[in-house]
Amino acid sequence: MSRFMHRLKQVVRLAAKEWKLLLRNPHGLAVLFLMPAVFVLVMSFTLKNTLVARVELPTTGWVLEDSIPAAAQWAGEWLARHGGQRFASRGELQVALKARRVEAGVIVRDPWMGKDGRPRGEQLEMWLGNRVQPAAAARLRAELMFSTLQVQMKIAAAEAGPFASILLGSAASAELLPAQGAPAIRYLYEIESGRTMTAVQQSVPAWLIFGMFFVVIPIAGVLIQERNDGTLTRLATFGVSPGVVLGGKLLAFMLLNWVQLAFMLLVGRWLVPQLGGDALHLDIAPGWFLLMVATTSAAAVSLALLIAARTRSFDHAAALGGGLNVVLGAIAGVMVPRMLMPPTLQTVSEWSPMGWALDGMQSVFLGDPDAAHILPRAGLLLGFAAVCLLLSWRPIRNQEYAN
Amino acid sequence: MSADDGLVIAAEQLVYRYPGQVEPALCGVDLRLVHGQAVGLLGPNGSGKSTLINLLIGLRTPQGGRVHHAGGREPVVAWVPQEYAFYPDLSCRENLHFFASMLDLPAIEATRRVEAAMASCMLHEFADRRARHCSGGVRRRLNLSIGLLQQPDVLLLDEPTVGVDPQTRAFLLERVRELVRAGTAVLYATHYMEEVSAVCSHILLLDHGRVLASGDLATLLHGPEGSAPFDHLEALFMHYTQRPLRD
Numbered sequence: 070m071s072r073f074m075h076r077l078k079q080v081v082r083l084a085a086k087e088w089k090l091l092l093r094n095p096h097g098l099a100v101l102f103l104m105p106a107v108f109v110l111v112m113s114f115t116l117k118n119t120l121v122a123r124v125e126l127p128t129t130g131w132v133l134e135d136s137i138p139a140a141a142q143w144a145g146e147w148l149a150r151h152g153g154q155r156f157a158s159r160g161e162l163q164v165a166l167k168a169r170r171v172e173a174g175v176i177v178r179d180p181w182m183g184k185d186g187r188p189r190g191e192q193l194e195m196w197l198g199n200r201v202q203p204a205a206a207a208r209l210r211a212e213l214m215f216s217t218l219q220v221q222m223k224i225a226a227a228e229a230g231p232f233a234s235i236l237l238g239s240a241a242s243a244e245l246l247p248a249q250g251a252p253a254i255r256y257l258y259e260i261e262s263g264r265t266m267t268a269v270q271q272s273v274p275a276w277l278i279f280g281m282f283f284v285v286i287p288i289a290g291v292l293i294q295e296r297n298d299g300t301l302t303r304l305a306t307f308g309v310s311p312g313v314v315l316g317g318k319l320l321a322f323m324l325l326n327w328v329q330l331a332f333m334l335l336v337g338r339w340l341v342p343q344l345g346g347d348a349l350h351l352d353i354a355p356g357w358f359l360l361m362v363a364t365t366s367a368a369a370v371s372l373a374l375l376i377a378a379r380t381r382s383f384d385h386a387a388a389l390g391g392g393l394n395v396v397l398g399a400i401a402g403v404m405v406p407r408m409l410m411p412p413t414l415q416t417v418s419e420w421s422p423m424g425w426a427l428d429g430m431q432s433v434f435l436g437d438p439d440a441a442h443i444l445p446r447a448g449l450l451l452g453f454a455a456v457c458l459l460l461s462w463r464p465i466r467n468q469e470y471a472n
Numbered sequence: 473m474s475a476d477d478g479l480v481i482a483a484e485q486l487v488y489r490y491p492g493q494v495e496p497a498l499c500g501v502d503l504r505l506v507h508g509q510a511v512g513l514l515g516p517n518g519s520g521k522s523t524l525i526n527l528l529i530g531l532r533t534p535q536g537g538r539v540h541h542a543g544g545r546e547p548v549v550a551w552v553p554q555e556y557a558f559y560p561d562l563s564c565r566e567n568l569h570f571f572a573s574m575l576d577l578p579a580i581e582a583t584r585r586v587e588a589a590m591a592s593c594m595l596h597e598f599a600d601r602r603a604r605h606c607s608g609g610v611r612r613r614l615n616l617s618i619g620l621l622q623q624p625d626v627l628l629l630d631e632p633t634v635g636v637d638p639q640t641r642a643f644l645l646e647r648v649r650e651l652v653r654a655g656t657a658v659l660y661a662t663h664y665m666e667e668v669s670a671v672c673s674h675i676l677l678l679d680h681g682r683v684l685a686s687g688d689l690a691t692l693l694h695g696p697e698g699s700a701p702f703d704h705l706e707a708l709f710m711h712y713t714q715r716p717l718r719d
Contacts, residue, residue: 075576082573086559093561093602299557306529306551307574307622 076313083309083317084324090291091325097287101329105280106336109272113337113346116268116406124204126212127172127197129153130162135179139188143220144177162196172198173209187221190214261437267347273337274430275403278365278423280329282397284322285373285390292318292377292465293386301465311466315458319370326366350434357429357438364450365426371457372422378461397423425449478507479542480625480657481528481549487536488523488681497523498681500537505626505657510648512668512689513661515678516713521661524678525551525628528659547657550624554631556611557618560604564595564614567603571618589617592647609640616644626657633667645670665705675705677712684712 091097130153131144144155153171156162162174174196183189193213197206259266295301304314337349373390380386398404400414401423407415418424429446432438483503489496498520505511515521526532527539529551541547558567568589572582590596593613598606603614616632629648633641648671652658660672668675668689675692677685685692685708692708695701702708 079574082570086562086570089566090559090561294560297555299553299555300559302531303551303553303557303571303618304574305531306549307571308576309574 076310079309079313080316080320083314084321087287087291087318087321088325091287091321094287094290097290100283100286101280101325102332104283105276105329105333106340108276108279109269109333109336110341110344110346112272112276113267113269113341114344116271117346124202124208126151126209127201127205129209130165130171130174131155132157132159132162132174132176135177135181135192137180137182139220140177140181143188143216144175147216166196166198169198169200172201173206175213187224188217190217193217262435264350264435266435269337269341269347269349270434271406271431273333273349274434275406275427277330277333278369278401278426278430279394279398279403280333281326281365281369282372282394282423283391284325284370285376285394286387288318288322288370288373289377289380289386289390290383292374293380293383297382311462315374315462315465318374319367322370322373323363323366326369327362330362353433354438357443358433360443360447361426361429361433364447364454365430367454368422368426368450368457371454371461374465375457375461378464397421400424401427403427422450422453425453478509479504480507480547481505481539481541483524483528483537483539485537486524486527486534486539488527488532488534490523496681498527498534501676501678501681501683502686503528503659503676505659507625507657508652508655509674510652510658510660510672512672512675513659513678514663514665514668514675514709515684519678519713520681521678522630523681525630525659525661528626528628547625548622549626549628550619550622551628552616552619552630552632554634556603556615558603558614561602563600563602564606564610565590565599567614568595568617568621572621575622585621585623589620592620593617594643609636612636612640612644616647620651624656626659627651628659628661630661631663632660633662633664641667665709669705677709679713 129147129151131148133140133144133155147153148155154165156165156174159176162171162176165171166174176194176196178192178194181188181192190213195206195210195213264270295304301314305311334349334351338351339348342348376390376393377386380389400418400421402410402415402418403423407418410418419428425446429438429443429450432442482505483501486498486501486503487496488498501520501524503511503524513521513524523532527534529549530539559570562570565586568586569582572586575582577585590599593616595610595613595617598610598614601610603611606614612632612635616629619627619629627648632648633644636644645667648658648660652671658671660668662668673689674687675685675689676683689705693702693705695708702711
């Protein structure tokens with residue numbers, strides 16, 4: 070028993086030493102705390118428009134190359150409803166786009182009307198400034214097509230006489246489809262949780278996981294130095310076994326992951342709203358949340374130990390660990406949400422450690438988690454951690470005992 | 473020799489071959505370390521000095537022969553490596569406290585040993601300075617002081633004075649002599665012959681994993697029977713190991 074207690078004390082003191090070294094390593098702290106926080110801020114605002122059903126129309130400049138009155142009336146009605154301005158030529162529009170006075174342009178080519186006397190959609194040309202989001206461009210395109218269709222219907226109604234006008238009713242009216250008249254869009258997680266999906270709710274778990282896996286940088290920094298300077302061997306002569314060395318690092322960095330978690334929750338809950346974003350909702354299932362954080366942490370620290378144990382220098386470990394994390398993050402949907410991925414990549418992303426972590430964590434943060442969804446992913450993460458630890462055990466043992 | 477002769481630890485006919493190597497790193501090596509005696513461990517690079525030290529610490533297991541100790545309790549064996557085997561971002565005091573905390577000692581005893589080690593190696597002035605910011609000489613003293621925390625019966629020193637100025641070298645050699653006078657058995661591995669002459673009464677000369685010469689230094693300097701005595705230890709070393717470069 071006293072031998073066990075002595076080993077336990079060694080583990081705790083090794084962990085305390087790791088924390089002391091980390092607190093003196095500003096670069097390591099920046100990678101673990103600042104980097105994911107900056108990503109949360111950037112992505113919470115970047116994805117804000119992507120994750121909502123309604124997207125704002127870009128400010129639009131118009132060039133009418135067809136001088137018929139119907140085109141002028143149509144453009145005038147659009148400008149009155151949505152704002153924007155007219156330009157005399159393509160050249161002027163191009164200058165305005167470049168100067169960002171308008172975000173997009175619509176050119177009504179001559180002839181706008183077809184031989185049948187109806188406006189033709191293909192005679193419209195859309196120019197986009199380089200910063201217009203694809204979703205905003207898609208909405209502008211849809212509004213233009215629908216507005217053109219309305220003009221066609223009004224002309225058809227006028228030609229058909231009073232009876233047809235009554236039948237067509239408001240569809241042929243001057244009003245464009247109002248936003249509140251559009252079908253409501255609800256993702257499954259919104260139906261389950263009763264909350265609106267926000268970018269911050271998506272970004273915090275994603276970048277938290279990413280940051281947790283970056284413990285590879287401080288772990289590799291210390292372990293490789295310990296190995297190369299003979300400190301591991303010296304520890305062995307002080308009666309510190311490889312298992313205790315591993316235990317100390319696991320304890321230190323798994324605790325650190327919890328500090329990262331608290332920090333990221335603070336960023337999402339407090340900092341993002343301060344800057345005008347949505348606040349992170351924290352009414353989440355605590356049991357599943359703790360399980361997902363613990364298993365993700367075990368996987369992250371174990372992978373970091375494996376990389377540190379199997380690389381020869383810190384440069385090697387930093388390049389391999391950092392690169393691997395970026396690739397794993399890209400595959401898992403940390404950088405780009407899965408909803409924006411093609412179906413094949415979505416399937417691939419379900420088979421990576423960060424993917425398991427993200428699946429489970431997002432179900433906690435966004436929806437209604439249950440055992441059938443969480444337990445398999447937590448199990449996969451624990452299995453992954455066990456394999457990594459097994460693979461790192463032998464090199465650490467050899468390094469400690471083979472100076 | 474019996475335990476009464478002061479024997480602390482002995483190696484008998486040690487054989488060790490690294491995995492995948494044809495030639496053994498050590499072949500039939502004998503060594504005796506006795507209380508209050510320093511043995512100089514000499515040999516060109518790759519001669520087997522570090523392998524012998526690893527076997528004595530117990531970090532490797534010999535494939536032939538054995539390492540054994542005399543008498544009752546197992547002797548405490550401390551190792552001071554050639555590298556700065558501590559944490560550069562901890563202060564000297566923090567390093568000592570950390571390594572002391574790895575020993576199974578009450579807190580008071582651990583603190584006492586830290587203070588004693590700092591006093592022995594004159595580290596108090598630099599106690600709160602991070603090791604990274606200390607001079608090479610202070611780091612060498614810290615490296616030695618960490619070994620002293622174990623209050624060893626046997627101290628294995630692997631090139632403990634590399635890269636230090638003459639003052640620090642003299643200081644370190646005097647500390648080692650003090651330890652020997654206090655009864656510690658010392659194995660002193662180095663390439664500096666004058667240090668062996670200054671500290672050690674015995675030597676073990678290795679090459680290609682085999683013992684070329686072993687025993688009392690003064691006797692060995694008399695040379696083999698029928699030949700002229702050696703002027704100094706380096707002449708003895710070159711006589712046995714010959715001239716060609718080794719690496």
